[in-house]
Amino acid sequence: MTGRLIGIDWGTSSFRAWLMGPGGTVLDEIGTARGILSVPQGGFDVVMEQALAPWPKRLAVIASGMVTSRNGWVETPYLPLPLDAAALAGALVPHRAASGRAVHFVTGALGNAGGLPDVMRGEETEIIGHMAAGGGDGLFVLPGTHSKWARAEAGRLTSFRTCMTGEGFALLRHQSILGRLAEPGPFDPAAFARGLAAGRAAGPLLVRAFSVRALALTGQLAPAQIADYLSGLLIGDEVAGMVPTGPVTLIGRGDLTARYRIALEAAGTEARIAAPGMARLGLWDIATRAGITG
Template structure:
């Protein structure tokens, strides 16, 4: 019997779970359209829901988090100030067209550089709800999030645009002119991390991705891995200075492994959280919000 339908709906991704009475996964959909693709459908977001999980509809409450609640999403919800936990998120659910939407979080809204997140707060809540410890959470991505949790609450975070900057440098600058496809080089990535952890202006150090190749000290097929390591190395070196408590990486695949490698190069032990943090967070927020 279906107890809850959870959706993690991002800019380019859509994941949904049909869950049973104990939170167990009964069925999964992972290939639905992200919000950009969904908005372009003739029937918009409603069509995306019908096409992706139509057979599930009506069986249980639906709860969704992620960029679907952004200005580019289905319904824009307000940001909650820090600190916050599952109870605060549950109390601020927005019901729209039969779906309960989880709001986002804001850090320093009145300061010189406010920061926001949508979706990552649910994953952190999922980790904490599953018995995970407080500490530093790193969520790699196009816009990586560095979040601090204490006392079971999200207490601080900041965004680092490493993924987007890497793509822009690789595809739209002179650094990318020498890049050639490669099989992937762990050594080149580590070299980049070492360069990234050094002092000095990052924009100056980035140019070494070109000059090392011009001096035949970096193979064309290794440039992308070196550049990735340099950017991630700088991010991790900067972020680790303010780290408090154990480090947990919430992410999947090669990118999470790269961040763990970067932490290891700096002599810091970081663990990768098990999969399912978004789903677990949605379940906990739904439970607090009495949807179950």
């Protein structure tokens, strides 16, 4: 089958690329840990070319994710909400790579909620992909380092908020006093559920977080339970504070979406996990609208 497009989802900590045929079908794919934080200044051309070397140079490349951020390859402006696939297609930022490949960057989205701005780069493409695949709109949660809670209506992304849950967990687990007594272990559903309950409780998050330490010191939380209790506490706080109304579609890594489904269902919210591949489908949809597929 003939290649039509190369799509790249280039995030903070990972690089994924697909060689797509007619209709966005997958002819070949690559996944590496060369996220933008691992790429030295000026090194994006080399990293991309190494990854894409086996694929035809005549194909257009479309790329989304943190690769267009201030710490990425080419910083692009944010597109204000509401936006849809056509708007993203119209706002593609073209760039000629050193290898001669034509790269088209999907730009990020700028939201505003409660008088405060908010930004995303990459998740807009996954939500577009979900809608393009006939998955419908509604409320989306994309868990991760910076979780996104996004609403889409009539095919348009209309609002979103970012919650630093993944980064907060990593800091508290590995850099704070809370992780001192922790030991690794398999996923402990009871510890996670106990954390969810503390996450839903009243009071400042940083007060409830200290219960990790106090419970561990008083022997009420085993060392291997600490990480899952803390994870439940942060996700429980996020879910309770976002007050989801109606069913939620989860897009993302399997281990994370499973945790969020437990948390959402514990809060009485229906949660569905989207099939993998939403970034690729979004890239195909945007590229098709922009007329850059071969």
